[in-house]
Amino acid sequence: MSIDSVTISPRFYETDALGHINNASIAAWFEVARIRFLESLGGEGSESARSWILASLQIDFIAETFYGSDVIATVTSATPGNSSLTIVCEMSQHEKLTVRGTAVLVHMDQLEKKPSRIPDGLREQLGAF
Amino acid sequence: MSIDSVTISPRFYETDALGHINNASIAAWFEVARIRFLESLGGEGSESARSWILASLQIDFIAETFYGSDVIATVTSATPGNSSLTIVCEMSQHEKLTVRGTAVLVHMDQLEKKPSRIPDGLREQLGAF
Amino acid sequence: MSIDSVTISPRFYETDALGHINNASIAAWFEVARIRFLESLGGEGSESARSWILASLQIDFIAETFYGSDVIATVTSATPGNSSLTIVCEMSQHEKLTVRGTAVLVHMDQLEKKPSRIPDGLREQLGAF
Amino acid sequence: MSIDSVTISPRFYETDALGHINNASIAAWFEVARIRFLESLGGEGSESARSWILASLQIDFIAETFYGSDVIATVTSATPGNSSLTIVCEMSQHEKLTVRGTAVLVHMDQLEKKPSRIPDGLREQLGAF
Numbered sequence: 001m002s003i004d005s006v007t008i009s010p011r012f013y014e015t016d017a018l019g020h021i022n023n024a025s026i027a028a029w030f031e032v033a034r035i036r037f038l039e040s041l042g043g044e045g046s047e048s049a050r051s052w053i054l055a056s057l058q059i060d061f062i063a064e065t066f067y068g069s070d071v072i073a074t075v076t077s078a079t080p081g082n083s084s085l086t087i088v089c090e091m092s093q094h095e096k097l098t099v100r101g102t103a104v105l106v107h108m109d110q111l112e113k114k115p116s117r118i119p120d121g122l123r124e125q126l127g128a129f
Numbered sequence: 130m131s132i133d134s135v136t137i138s139p140r141f142y143e144t145d146a147l148g149h150i151n152n153a154s155i156a157a158w159f160e161v162a163r164i165r166f167l168e169s170l171g172g173e174g175s176e177s178a179r180s181w182i183l184a185s186l187q188i189d190f191i192a193e194t195f196y197g198s199d200v201i202a203t204v205t206s207a208t209p210g211n212s213s214l215t216i217v218c219e220m221s222q223h224e225k226l227t228v229r230g231t232a233v234l235v236h237m238d239q240l241e242k243k244p245s246r247i248p249d250g251l252r253e254q255l256g257a258f
Numbered sequence: 259m260s261i262d263s264v265t266i267s268p269r270f271y272e273t274d275a276l277g278h279i280n281n282a283s284i285a286a287w288f289e290v291a292r293i294r295f296l297e298s299l300g301g302e303g304s305e306s307a308r309s310w311i312l313a314s315l316q317i318d319f320i321a322e323t324f325y326g327s328d329v330i331a332t333v334t335s336a337t338p339g340n341s342s343l344t345i346v347c348e349m350s351q352h353e354k355l356t357v358r359g360t361a362v363l364v365h366m367d368q369l370e371k372k373p374s375r376i377p378d379g380l381r382e383q384l385g386a387f
Numbered sequence: 388m389s390i391d392s393v394t395i396s397p398r399f400y401e402t403d404a405l406g407h408i409n410n411a412s413i414a415a416w417f418e419v420a421r422i423r424f425l426e427s428l429g430g431e432g433s434e435s436a437r438s439w440i441l442a443s444l445q446i447d448f449i450a451e452t453f454y455g456s457d458v459i460a461t462v463t464s465a466t467p468g469n470s471s472l473t474i475v476c477e478m479s480q481h482e483k484l485t486v487r488g489t490a491v492l493v494h495m496d497q498l499e500k501k502p503s504r505i506p507d508g509l510r511e512q513l514g515a516f
Binding site: 276280281282285286289308311312313314315316317318319 | 405409410411414415418437440441442443444445446447448
């Protein structure tokens with residue numbers, strides 16, 4: 001089940017001397033996909049970079065990614081906890097799965113700067129997926 | 130137990146608009162610490178970027194990292210499997226733990242381009258830690 | 259006169275603590291525009307990253323660039339010398355000019371690894387602009 | 388005449404598929420050298436990232452830079468105008484000049500957010516070089 005996809009054209013400077021895309025660039029792309037997904041929720045989901053902090057990141061490098069062909073990064077699930085949100089993202093190139101990433105974000109009360117329960121409206125939006 | 134440390138001076142461009150160091154820069158620093166560790170093994174461990182591929186990455190963001198003070202990234206364990214090597218790295222700033230990362234690398238036969246058993250010499254070096 | 263444009267969606271990690279896009283990210287975008295332009299020439303122009311080396315870069319930061327809106331990077335001229343090629347690129351956001359960059363590339367003979375005259379076919383293509 | 392040097396250990400992810408350090412990483416290193424220089428002035432010079440905006444950047448790539456050996460980035464001159472400051476930085480690897488960069492910064496009044504004359508105290512410090 002695909003929730004939201006973003007197309008990423010690998011950039012030459014994202015390669016490294018091994019001739020493929022460096023792992024740090026892929027971690028960066030994952031942020032692109034996560035934020036795009038949160039922004040797509042609109043309202044409470046947007047302002048995403050500011051409403052959420054990243055608690056952890058898990059990335060499996062399943063196959064090499066190369067310069068020269070687009071990568072599709074798809075958020076395949078987004079599961080709310082109380083204040084946390086677990087987002088899974090898969091990347092593929094030439095329809096071959098290359099990367100699977102899982103990020104745990106924490107919803108923040110921006111005034112009090114501490115974790116806060118994900119609002120019901122946003123929770124319903126996420127449940128609809 | 131500290132195996133090997135590298136000091137990283139955060140760079141201004143590694144911050145983001147939230148005012149702290151961006152997660153993608155921290156993923157990149159983890160590569161710096163891993164490769165430095167492998168190179169410190171010398172001989173079979175070095176040529177590290179070419180002898181090993183990154184299979185997975187897990188990063189816990191325990192506290193924010195800021196521009197303006199050095200970060201100490203320490204490899205705290207390196208556990209060999211058959212062809213895999215699990216490296217744990219902790220980062221701290223102002224003696225406060227900020228990041229814990231675990232990477233699983235796979236030792237590659239560079240000619241055949243497939244996983245190969247970690248050589249005994251290197252295995253002994255790793256066991257000595 | 260616009261030769262070739264590429265749309266760049268600023269990424270959150272490309273911001274810095276001043277709240278705008280960092281200059282180093284803009285230098286990186288300029289590479290994206292240059293390589294896309296050279297690849298668009300096809301044939302002799304492509305393999306661009308390998309056929310050309312970057313001799314110099316001049317970037318004027320005319321206005322700040324922000325996260326949240328697309329940037330259009332347009333190659334506005336590409337002037338061949340003997341073995342050199344001068345590419346001018348303008349970037350705009352919300353139709354406001356933000357960046358003007360000039361890069362001087364040198365066409366390389368890949369076997370001999372030294373500068374070589376830009377081939378006539380490619381020269382004609384460039385002249386047509 | 389050397390004003391201030393910073394040692395940069397090239398990072399593996401800063402290489403690209405051509406096997407050398409990518410130009411965008413070198414633009415980023417230039418920021419490291421500039422900010423370090425401004426911070427070294429202390430007082431009015433510090434808070435550098437916030438007191439100054441980058442107006443333009445000129446980088447000559449004189450020789451390739453490679454992974455595996457330290458780069459020394461030295462600010463060789465810093466010439467104040469009225470509100471502008473022109474900083475020249477040279478980078479070398481293995482004592483061979485690889486990069487020469489010139490940046491024009493503009494001193495900002497942070498409250499009014501417009502260019503302001505470089506304070507006399509800072510001007511004298513710069514003149515002492």
